[in-house]
Amino acid sequence: MLKLATGCLLLCAATFGAADYAHAQARAERVQFAKGASAKTISDSLKGDQSVDHVVGARGGQQLTVALDSSNTSTYFNVLPPGSETALFVGSTSGNQFTGTLPASGDYRVRVYLMRNVARRNESTDYKLRIGVTGGAATATTIQPSAKGKPISAGNRPAYCRGEAAGQYGTRPAYIKTLAPMKAASGAIIIDGTVDKGSEGIKKFRCRFDAQGLFIDVMALTPDGE
Structure with missing residues (x-):
């Protein structure tokens, strides 16, 4: 079952540190959508310290959605922006579902990995990753995540x-x-x-x-x- 969390990006957000694993260089796989489609489900696997970058091109202002389902509960993904190793979304702390409006155009990487403790035991995982990109060009410079509860003084x-x-x-x-x-x-x-x-x-x-x-x-x- 998918572990749910919703991630939204803020341009004012501080950058994250390195990913939550000590892994070998990620294998890169370009995500290609079928003609007329805006989403794709990918089936793949990895083992131990392996990681996979699913690379998807998108424009600033478009909405990226990612959902991960895996055979190993220690499988997560991070979302990395164009040209950076600083994650915009860290799955191990935010869950295995992401929805966010992208701040810039370029190639975004959805990096799938095993947490360090299970990677050291050389465990493996089979996973399905659904990636979707929707929307048009950016019309605003900030994203407003959903708030909850009552106002706090x-x-x-x-x-x-x-x-x-x-x-x-x-x-x-x-x-x-x-x-x-x-x-x-x-x-x-x-x-x-x-x-x-x-x-x-x-x-x-x-x-x-x-x-x-x-x-x-x-x-x-x-x-x-x-």
Whole structure:
């Protein structure tokens, strides 16, 4: 069953670190849609430290959707922008389904991989990856993710952020530190922070609120493998 999460890109977002695995160079496969089609389902497999880049060309402003189903629950994908190894979406922290509006034109890579712990055991996975690209040219410079709940007052947002991050990382708010809230160009409010995961190290994250103070999500800035 697909593990669901929705990822949306913000131009104001800080860049992610390296992918959550220590793998050999990815094998690249160009995604070609059939005439008149805007989506394709790909069946493939990998083993151990192998990874596969499914390369899809798209224009800025188009919407990219990706869904992954696999035989090994430690199979994930990241979305990498044109010419960069800095992931826009990290599956190991955000799930195995992504929907986002692309900020620029070029070749995007959907990188499928096994998490480091199972890769070291040389496990394998068979997977199906559905990739779709829809929409026209960009008409706006920012993307507004879906918010939820009730507006959080300005003074309570840092504490609310720590509580949400604690739930996501499976720890107590006492092990989480946050910086002062910042206002993005879109009007959204962002709060960056860190969580002390003990032997796993310090993880960076970002809490996002919309312009009305509605909580959006906790966005991991440090992948699980670092």
